[in-house]
Amino acid sequence: MILIAWVFIDDLVDDxxxxxxxxxxxxxxxxxxxxxxxxxxxxxxxxxxxxxxxxNGDICDENFELFCSKAWTxxxxxxxxxxxxxxxxxxxxxxxxxxxxxxxxxxxIAIPARVVLAGLRSLPSIIWALLFAIxxxxxxxxxxxxxxxxxxxxxxxxxxxxxxxxxNAPLESGMAMGLTHSEQLFHVVIPESSNHLLxxxxxxxxxxxxxxAVLGLVxxxxxxxxxxxxxxxxxxxxxxxxxxxxxxxxxxxIDLISMMIRSFxxxxxxxxxxxxxxxxLPPSMAVxxxxxxxxx
Amino acid sequence: MLKLLNxxxxxxxxxxxxxxxxxxxxVVENPPSRxxxxxxxxxxxxxTLRGLTVGYDEALVLDINKTIYPGDTIxxxxxxxxxxxxxxxxxxxxxRPLSGEIFHDYPRRGGIGYIPQRLGLVxxxxxxxxxxxxxxxxxxxxxxxxxxxDSSLKEDVDNAMKALKIEDIADEPVRILSGGQQRRVAIAxxxxxxxxxxxxxEFLGELDKDNVKSIITATKKIVDEIxxxxxxxEHHEERAIEIADRIWRIVDKKLIEEGDSNQ
Numbered sequence: 001m002i003l004i005a006w007v008f009i010d011d012l013v014d015d016x017x018x019x020x021x022x023x024x025x026x027x028x029x030x031x032x033x034x035x036x037x038x039x040x041x042x043x044x045x046x047x048x049x050x051x052x053x054x055x056n057g058d059i060c061d062e063n064f065e066l067f068c069s070k071a072w073t074x075x076x077x078x079x080x081x082x083x084x085x086x087x088x089x090x091x092x093x094x095x096x097x098x099x100x101x102x103x104x105x106x107x108x109i110a111i112p113a114r115v116v117l118a119g120l121r122s123l124p125s126i127i128w129a130l131l132f133a134i135x136x137x138x139x140x141x142x143x144x145x146x147x148x149x150x151x152x153x154x155x156x157x158x159x160x161x162x163x164x165x166x167x168n169a170p171l172e173s174g175m176a177m178g179l180t181h182s183e184q185l186f187h188v189v190i191p192e193s194s195n196h197l198l199x200x201x202x203x204x205x206x207x208x209x210x211x212x213a214v215l216g217l218v219x220x221x222x223x224x225x226x227x228x229x230x231x232x233x234x235x236x237x238x239x240x241x242x243x244x245x246x247x248x249x250x251x252x253x254i255d256l257i258s259m260m261i262r263s264f265x266x267x268x269x270x271x272x273x274x275x276x277x278x279x280x281l282p283p284s285m286a287v288x289x290x291x292x293x294x295x296x
Numbered sequence: 297m298l299k300l301l302n303x304x305x306x307x308x309x310x311x312x313x314x315x316x317x318x319x320x321x322x323v324v325e326n327p328p329s330r331x332x333x334x335x336x337x338x339x340x341x342x343x344t345l346r347g348l349t350v351g352y353d354e355a356l357v358l359d360i361n362k363t364i365y366p367g368d369t370i371x372x373x374x375x376x377x378x379x380x381x382x383x384x385x386x387x388x389x390x391x392r393p394l395s396g397e398i399f400h401d402y403p404r405r406g407g408i409g410y411i412p413q414r415l416g417l418v419x420x421x422x423x424x425x426x427x428x429x430x431x432x433x434x435x436x437x438x439x440x441x442x443x444x445x446d447s448s449l450k451e452d453v454d455n456a457m458k459a460l461k462i463e464d465i466a467d468e469p470v471r472i473l474s475g476g477q478q479r480r481v482a483i484a485x486x487x488x489x490x491x492x493x494x495x496x497x498e499f500l501g502e503l504d505k506d507n508v509k510s511i512i513t514a515t516k517k518i519v520d521e522i523x524x525x526x527x528x529x530e531h532h533e534e535r536a537i538e539i540a541d542r543i544w545r546i547v548d549k550k551l552i553e554e555g556d557s558n559q
Contacts, residue, residue, distance in 0.1 A: 169413075169416040170417060170418050170419075171416075173410050173412060173417075176408050177408065177489060178403070179405075179433065180441065183432060186442060187425065
């Protein structure tokens with residue numbers, strides 16, 4: 001397999017000479033353009049008369065200057081956009097996914113449903129955003145619509161695969177009992193795959209927040225719009241880098257929240273977790289340390 | 297009048313009905329109502345298996361010709377992998393027979409209660425939600441799936457939990473329950489459904505004697521009350537003889553009836 005991969009990459013890359021000097025070029029870019037990140041993006045805009053303003057020009061009357069900064073206001077818009085898109089996308093993707101899952105619907109229904117979902121996710125959200133920006137103009141609305149459509153396609157695929165992983169026994173009991181498709185969906189499949197569905201929903205929210213940074217490139221609003229401003233002339237890369245760090249921090253926070261929420265539906269709650277040394281140390285040493293800690 | 301007839305008379309009567317339909321299939325357009333306190337045993341045959349061959353790619357049990365009467369308790373015995381579960385799944389309508397036919401007049405919704413080997417419970421839902429699912433089949437299929445049930449059905453759910461002594465764990469998720477408790481939940485769910493036939497695949501499993509006794513007592517009491525037919529797969533022969541009044545044994549791809557086990 002590795003050999004095949006090597007043959008493919010050798011076929012695709014014509015000029016291996018372009019690798020030459022790459023680390024130096026990157027080093028220059030990092031040291032001269034990106035680093036240090038310019039944290040002024042966490043401050044309100046100061047006008048010539050000394051007053052503080054929000055990015056839209058309103059006077060900053062918040063208790064903390066951070067709340068008037070580009071990073072905060074941009075991130076809040078992006079999170080709102082991602083929240084709406086994820087939620088609306090989820091409500092549409094669940095029924096579609098239930099029609100696409102082969103253990104819930106016959107193939108003549110499952111295949112068209114899969115085609116619809118594949119169609120929605122085969123256009124990247126940035127292309128959807130471009131189409132909506134052409135139709136509706138710039139702003140958060142085309143961004144929300146783009147994210148929603150992409151969410152339906154992407155989340156729908158993850159969901160029907162999770163649904164197909166549900167044990168047969170409860171589904172068969174339901175089928176024998178004569179439960180309807182929606183009863184099976186609401187009362188059997190959703191509870192049984194709740195861990196996966198919840199994790200996918202939270203992942204999709206995180207994905208949409210990250211993607212908010214990209215959608216700004218086509219004028220879809222949010223933090224991406226500011227990043228787009230900074231990576232265009234006059235090239236404030238260190239400000240863009242600071243905003244990307246903000247996005248990263250938000251993604252990490254979402255991941256931690258996701259872990260907390262999912263703990264309500266996973267079966268790991270009462271399981272004794274392994275100690276750190278059982279993961280890092282060789283087995284013999286880990287066992288020794290474990291027995292010592294048990295004695296304590 | 298039909299209540300005065302014995303089984304042979306009923307069988308003969310049914311044959312006449314079948315012939316008169318010409319297609320060999322007994323169809324009752326408006327089946328007698330289930331549920332409530334006035335449930336009555338049907339005076340027609342429960343279920344007829346005619347020339348039934350079951351299996352997947354390969355036939356496991358050949359040419360079954362049997363009739364299951366209302367109120368019967370039948371135990372299916374046989375070695376592992378011989379086709380007991382396949383036969384039960386075929387009767388439940390989950391897989392197509394390789395040949396032959398199954399005749400019954402059960403309503404598609406709620407007429408059959410099936411307890412698979414792995415119980416088929418929704419592990420992440422509470423005991424109450426699982427049992428409510430059984431009660432839900434007593435409402436029309438157009439009843440919105442997100443609507444809560446009305447108070448009479450909720451009362452039935454509570455009564456079923458009381459009968460099986462699981463009311464204390466009503467709000468616990470099924471996944472944290474012991475094997476015995478899970479079995480009680482599965483039975484309560486099927487009983488509150490008030491099906492015409494209960495198909496239970498090794499539902500007593502490896503339970504201890506006391507648990508088996510109390511579950512059988514509770515089950516038989518409610519099965520008698522609702523007038524359902526009970527077909528179960530059992531590995532323990534003595535237990536099967538104790539519970540059932542008819543024993544079906546699968547040997548060499550044939551289904552043999554051993555007659556009334558209480559004789």
